[in-house]
Amino acid sequence: MRRNRKAKILATLGPASNEEAMIQKLHEAGADLFRINMSHASHDMMRTLIERIRSVEARCGRPIGILADLQGPKLRVGKFVDSKVDLVPGQTFTLDDNEALGDKTRVFLPHPEILEAVKAGDRLLIDDGKLHLRAESADGKSIVCTVVSGTKISDRKGVSLPDTLLGVGVLTDKDRADLDAVLATNEVDWVALSFVQRPEDLIEVRKISGGRVGLMSKIEKPQAIERIDEIIELSDALMVARGDLGVEMPLEAVPGLQKQLIRACRRAGKPVVVATQMLESMISAPVPTRAEVSDVATAVFEGADAVMLSAESASGDYPVEAVATMSSIASKVETDPHYSGIIYAQRTPPEATGADAISLAAHQIAETLKLSAIVCYTSSGNTGLRTARERPQVPILALSPVIQTARRLSVVWGMHCVVTSDATDLDDMVNRACRIVASEGLANPGDRIIISAGVPLGTPGATNMLRIAYISEDGAGGV
Incomplete structure (x- = not known):
């Protein structure tokens, strides 16, 4: 099954899409990999979903990636005597370590790390920003605030801290247990x-x-x-999670930040996913709004590796239609006459590595000679990533002997992955590449392709060779 687009689709599984038959429908409609939200999935459900995804993968014959999304720290206020209270802008309201039920003057905050970290002047946003508080003083046990805007607060509402750096890591006890369960399956990518x-x-x-x-x-x-370059360097990929980002930062800043993050990841050769509310109206409607179509299109025009569906595919009424719509938008954008120019304008110089130099050369040769495809043998996936970083117009075929590598590359822009054993010699390398590229429908007899590989063959991280090959009528290759 070959996609006629380069941007990938990440679909979240949930009550509307947990069954194997629906997972297959989503994959056939365009989903390249699936997200399991550990905020809602038990360990047993996670293992069941993995088993169902792998069953679909076996039937479809195409590597499918799986993403487990850890919940992270959920910061919430305590409860109130009457479940909620009304507040007035300008009044004083306190968050403290007193476990008693709250009232119109105070509420319990069961997070000592917040009480210790907040400083005077810091903003506290409650319930996705519906209530805005400003800290006037903090002593490690309580935070005295002024209500800036908003008039209500109720039990267990979330707390966002756009100005405060918390002195705790991202893993909670739940996350550590979830991560252990994920790693134990050896099936999550x-x-x-x-x-x-x-x-x-x-x-x-x-x-x-x-x-x-x-x-x-x-x-x-x-x-x-503020430290995005360092985070990108230590990450294997990024997700632009626009929901919480839009709560903690001005909404009007999010589109610019999205562009900034996509371009930073493209420079680094790291995959980047754009997420949250992309086709939100399709949770309950069979078609999206025009603004949502433009939103998805913008991410594709920028060269994002993948776009993500959340509730649209997890709990919405039209999960298959949402995936198909997103796939259709991406395909249409990629045939737009302006698309290649926009993508080309954002290209950056290669890094001083052999893999980057080889990938750049493969792209230039493919364009100059109008070759039909770039084929890269990759064991670790690094050669595939460097090739995708160049954003070539011709298809990219990644051949890997490692199924885990092929699955992980399913999130990468333009990457069509096939699992195959290592070539035994140079003739086998060329013939194997030509046969597979023809059988996958990426090129036809009479076409030429370019192949990148490493000598000695089968050596990870040793990409050092390019070979132009001609596909003969029997599918074999020649110089």
């Missing part, structure tokens, strides 16, 4: 980390995972933006 604030947040997860999964940092905190 990506783990998404919520509320990353600094590069140090990745160190513990990297140590626990030991390279068994790719680490995707969700960017939803202003503090992460």
